[in-house]
Amino acid sequence: MSSDTREKILQAAFTVLSRQGYENTSIKDIAEEAGVAQGLVHYYFKSKQLLVLAVLEYVCRKVEVGGGVEGEAGALKAFEETKEMMRSSRDTKALYIQLIGVGLHDPVIGAGVREFIGRDRAHVEDIARQVLHEREADPSPARGIAGVVWAAILGIIVQKLVDPEFNSDEAIDTLAVMSLSAAYPPGQGG
Amino acid sequence: MSSDTREKILQAAFTVLSRQGYENTSIKDIAEEAGVAQGLVHYYFKSKQLLVLAVLEYVCRKVEVGGGVEGEAGALKAFEETKEMMRSSRDTKALYIQLIGVGLHDPVIGAGVREFIGRDRAHVEDIARQVLHEREADPSPARGIAGVVWAAILGIIVQKLVDPEFNSDEAIDTLAVMSLSAAYPPGQGG
DNA sequence: CAGGAATGATTGACCGTTCAACCAAAGGAG
């Protein structure tokens, strides 16, 4: 079956990328891991870059965060799920961070990564907007707050990847307090 | 002269790395840019990895932030300087982000990057501790706050790199407000 | 003339991508 093979290659690529990193991963390695001829990889994916972006898409669909609940409760739920995600999904996060770096100089990967980040950020902004709306506050700071919250989560991911001892729970709790107090209407205190 | 040549290679390496990115930069490219023979690069730097780490060290010494002033004023000064840094030093930041990604799978670069991040974070923590001390508050949240602030700055750097339209000034101002209000003694409001 | 600085050819390996050929299954035609 066709789409079966495609997925097998995606899975193998993720395995090898997680083990060796982007720059030490060759198409040959991926083909071997998948138990398939080298040429077949290019049959399903036009280039290494497009393959890797497909892998990112493939593994990120499994770790989405913060759906269902609305308003501040939804924000708190999203923070909790982020804490959970920080404990698992190490390889997925590592791939994400790596591709951000590669994308700074590779146009194809850069475009893909930019789209990913845009989607991520819009998601955070959406939650921020809901909180502000629930509090009947001016929604305009949502964009700025989302920028900082998204940024902080990315940085926390990096710290956790680089130093597994890093207390990401504490960091996310601190971030939750900071961001929710920043979303209070002016003059109301935090 | 010896140390002159060494520095010439460092500068050339930075130029090429900024233009092409880590994985597309070869020793040969660097040697050509520096106007020296290929072998000379390995004469001064045992491996490509050690060279690149030396480059990071070399260019980061020029963009340090937040010295001199103490306490909350020092924190505000550091935030202002960070805004300024966000406007310039694009290549330095790009190299930093890239090496974080590479370091996730390369032990040599990983060790170097870990040291860099550790130094960076300790610096932020120091400032946080000063602010808390000035406010005669419990210094123990300093570590958590520093983790989030450092994280947010890294994430803001990434957003600015990926999307030059990103309003990093707004983001850093928001972060300043958020973090300083998080550093208030409990029950005092923000 | 000794020794550090500098050269650049060489080594041995690896890369992403392309391509002609192979094969199993499906579809019609007789």
Added chain:
DNA sequence: CTCCTTTGGTTGAACGGTCAATCATTCCTG
């Protein structure tokens, strides 16, 4: 039911190139 054609998934060798690292050699300075 059989033979022939078409399709498209699959193969693995080959191509043109690049790479980090080594080393015998030459240069230059003190």
